[in-house]
Every structure is written in structure tokens, then in C-alpha cells.
Amino acid sequence: MKKISKTNPPTKYLQWIKAQEKLSESQNELEEKDKLLFKYEDGIEREVFDTLKQKLIEEQGYLCAYTGIKILPDIKNEDGRISKTGTFHIEHLKPRTICNKEQQEQGNIISESLDYRNMVACYPKDENNTSCSFGAKRKDSWWNEKEFISPCQEDCERRFSYSWSGTVSSALDDDDQVTITIEKLGLNKNHNSSHNNQTGEYHVHDRRHDAIKAFFGFSKSRRIAPLTKKEAKILLRTIYTTDANGHLKEFCFVLKPLLERYIK
Secondary structure, eight states, X not given: OOOOOOOOOOHHHHHHHHHHHHHHHTTTTSOGGGOOOBOGGGOOOHHHHHHHHHHHHHXXXXXXXXXXXXXXXXXXXXXXXXXXXXXXXXXXSSOHHHHHHHHHHHTOSBOGGGOGGGEEEESXXXXXXXXXXXXXXXXXXXXXXXXXXXXXXXXXXXXXXEOTTSOEEESSTTOHHHHHHHHHHTOSOOTTOSHHHHHTOOOHHHHHHHHHHHHHTOOTTSOOOOOOHHHHHHHHHHTTXXXXXXXXXXXXXXXXXXXXXXXX
């Protein structure tokens, strides 16, 4: 899991939020039970929504917040129509259902489902995609703040450990929070499950393993020599550097500790 450093929301989004607050204030003559409340499901203006999505994906270096899979935005023609569909959706760390329930109970004008700090970009494009068994789809509406490790937590990266086979585990003994997070996000492939065979899914566990083999030159399908220790040291210094388009390397947070291990 790559640490996400949340920045400020897009200006257009902040302006839109303030406009909704003013709209509610202008209705202050209504009875409390008729108070205007705004939540994510009410819809965000398209231009504002597109700006919000772009800010999130740039903030994350074009990597899924939960899995580290590379994600891409929609590509549009000059007329504004989508020519190539993107590969992510806006995920809520605390599920929208819980945010909206708390809003109703507390009478807040703006639901936490609209809080920028509660939003991240996650694979896949369609959050209702039934063919995906990991990440945001696996987490679904589950929430327990004391048991879940958020990618926005300062210590999230050092809490996880990765093997050469792509398996993820706790870096510390008896770290139940990591174990639960791994299970709730489905970060390791369940070899006893028939889901992958039925859907032909390319599981995140297999993706990590393939990325490791290709990066270090261990893949038999690629005719390249394994990394030298000298090359590994150079790559370690730049593994978290974005390219000219602001993209981080897929699974860079997995490759970094393995590079450190490789050069010892």
C-alpha cells in the first residue's frame, strides 16, 4: 500500500461545496425535518466531478489506493465524448452508506461522503463490477476504523511486507490490523476459490508477482538478464520518482523493499 499524501481539494470542488451550503442556508425558513442535506449520491456537476477525479488520480501518481495497480482516466475527443474509458472510480474510505446514515442522525448539511479527505481513486472503473474480487470491490461497504489501515495513514507502507512470490503479509508479528486489512481487500489470492477460474480474473496477487519477475529480470518469458546490484542501487534511488506524465511505477511500494533486500 502506497502512502497517499492528501492535498487540498480542487478549487472548483470547494466552490461547488460552498454553493450547496449557501443553498441550504437560504432555505433556513424550512422546518428542521425539511432541511436541505447534500450527499455524494445527489450528484456533482460534471465539470466539477471530472476535475475532482483528475486531482485524485494525480495525487496518487496514477496508482490504485488499495492495490497499487496502475489506473488511467477517461480519454476524450475534442468534442468531449469519451473515446477510451478509464480504469478507476472514486472510492470512499468510510463507505457512503455509513456517511449518509450519520448525516441523517446528526443533521449535517454536507455528508462526509463529500469530504475530499474521505475520497481516493481505486480500480476498477465500475465499482459494481462483479468480476473483480479484490480491492475496493472486495471491501464494499465494510468499515471498522480501528481494524482498517488507510492508505492515508502515515505508517501504512512500513506495516506491510512482500515476498518474492507477491504475497503480502504483516511486517510485524501479531499486527491484527494488517491481517484484517489484507483479508478485507483480498490482497492475496485465495487458491481455494473458484472465482478466478470462473471469471478469468487477473488477480492483484498475480499482477504483483508478474511485476516483480519482470522488474528484477526473473521472468522466463523475457530475455533479459537479472538486475545487477549496481543497477538495483540506482533504481532504489528513483523508484518513487514519477515520470514526465506524473505516473509512479506500478507496485513501486512493493519493489522498493525488495530492492533493499536484493542489494544486501
